[in-house]
Amino acid sequence: MNIDAIAADRQTLALDGCDGVGKSTLAAHLSKKFGFTVVHSPLTPDHQDLTNRYRTLLDRPGKLLLDRCFISELVYGPLFRGRSRITVVQAIDLAETLAARHGLFLHLTSPPDIVSQRLTARDGHAPALDTIKELITAYQRVFDSLAAHTPVITIDTT
Numbered sequence: 001m002n003i004d005a006i007a008a009d010r011q012t013l014a015l016d017g018c019d020g021v022g023k024s025t026l027a028a029h030l031s032k033k034f035g036f037t038v039v040h041s042p043l044t045p046d047h048q049d050l051t052n053r054y055r056t057l058l059d060r061p062g063k064l065l066l067d068r069c070f071i072s073e074l075v076y077g078p079l080f081r082g083r084s085r086i087t088v089v090q091a092i093d094l095a096e097t098l099a100a101r102h103g104l105f106l107h108l109t110s111p112p113d114i115v116s117q118r119l120t121a122r123d124g125h126a127p128a129l130d131t132i133k134e135l136i137t138a139y140q141r142v143f144d145s146l147a148a149h150t151p152v153i154t155i156d157t158t
Contacts, residue, residue, distance in 0.1 A: 010104060046085070099149065
């Protein structure tokens with residue numbers, strides 16, 4: 001699989017995966033090489049309407065690359081807050097909107113020990129390996145569910 005060939009043929013890319021898998025590194029590369037406008041989605045306050053935020057982003061013209069997206073809410077929300085602020089129906093609608101923009105998901109992943117090493121090097125600490133494993137498993141589940149609505153390409157960034 002050639003990520004450059006995939007990116008060259010797309011209008012929209014949504015990169016997601018747990019912290020430490022290389023989303024921002026890949027986003028910077030693809031933006032420089034193919035002219036994507038990169039939108040990084042940091043943690044958002046509880047009161048923010050995430051569905052509307054992502055719908056507005058996906059309505060933008062031009063080549064768009066989401067460095068983290070609504071997928072993270074479907075993973076981190078249930079694990080750390082006990083709930084997601086985006087419903088399954090809203091996620092499917094956003095995924096279909098992404099596909100309609102000639103887009104796809106890039107699911108970035110890596111083994112838990114590699115993620116832990118990267119996070120420790122970058123941030124000075126990392127969650128417990130069991131937590132990282134939970135996150136990786138949750139991302140896989142979400143991407144498996146949305147693959148029927150939008151193409152998903154999984155990339156091991158090891």
